[in-house]
Amino acid sequence: GQNIDQPTEMTATEGAIVQINCTYQTSGFNGLFWYQQHAGEAPTFLSYNVLDGLEEKGRFSSFLSRSKGYSYLLLKELQMKDSASYLCAAGVHNNDMRFGAGTRLTVKP
Amino acid sequence: DTGVSQDPRHKITKRGQNVTFRCDPISEHNRLYWYRQTLGQGPEFLTYFQNEAQLEKSRLLSDRFSAERPKGSFSTLEIQRTEQGDSAMYLCASSFGASGRSPYNEQFFGPGTRLTVL
Numbered sequence: 706g707q708n709i710d711q712p713t714e715m716t717a718t719e720g721a722i723v724q725i726n727c728t729y730q731t732s733g734f735n736g737l738f739w740y741q742q743h744a745g746e747a748p749t750f751l752s753y754n755v756l757d758g759l760e761e762k763g764r765f766s767s768f769l770s771r772s773k774g775y776s777y778l779l780l781k782e783l784q785m786k787d788s789a790s791y792l793c794a795a796g797v798h799n800n801d802m803r804f805g806a807g808t809r810l811t812v813k814p
Numbered sequence: 815d816t817g818v819s820q821d822p823r824h825k826i827t828k829r830g831q832n833v834t835f836r837c838d839p840i841s842e843h844n845r846l847y848w849y850r851q852t853l854g855q856g857p858e859f860l861t862y863f864q865n866e867a868q869l870e871k872s873r874l875l876s877d878r879f880s881a882e883r884p885k886g887s888f889s890t891l892e893i894q895r896t897e898q899g900d901s902a903m904y905l906c907a908s909s910f911g912a913s914g915r916s917p918y919n920e921q922f923f924g925p926g927t928r929l930t931v932l
Contacts, residue, residue: 802921807854
């Protein structure tokens, strides 16, 4: 079966750094995606990791450890607009995805 | 290209009625996905098409749900005899699939159709 776990909610301060963790157990694992979803809007792609290690893209970085079934999304220099849900999704089989429930991040001034 | 579009954006219906939603993917994309999302949850996979072929259906997709993509372009999702538990956001996404253009099959989501069953 597919099991993807991430914290339900997190709160952080503007300008700070926050790390959102995700653990997964899936069959046919084929990479780990992170999506951002603002309330009432569609998810938008942030990152993809298929090899172990850290991928950096501006203020956002994503890390993967396949042996541990673990990933995290690191957000630096937080801005108010970063308040959103962050969805961890495991790529499975032929590059399809299964999503976690999402982590709702609130950035406070 | 204007991205993935969905119609209608909102639908309110009475229990027992049938509803149909439409999704127009990004024109070059060969894969099209349907997801359902309820409040506080991530998108749940329902089904996907590669061109006109429906390749996978979730066990969540009961017999009341049917999806088509007759010409490999737009897709429709029909729910028959709607129930209150069907109330959710229905998201459509499209992608190239694993190819030289998008080796990791990034999916692009539409704005969704919010269904409310009274």
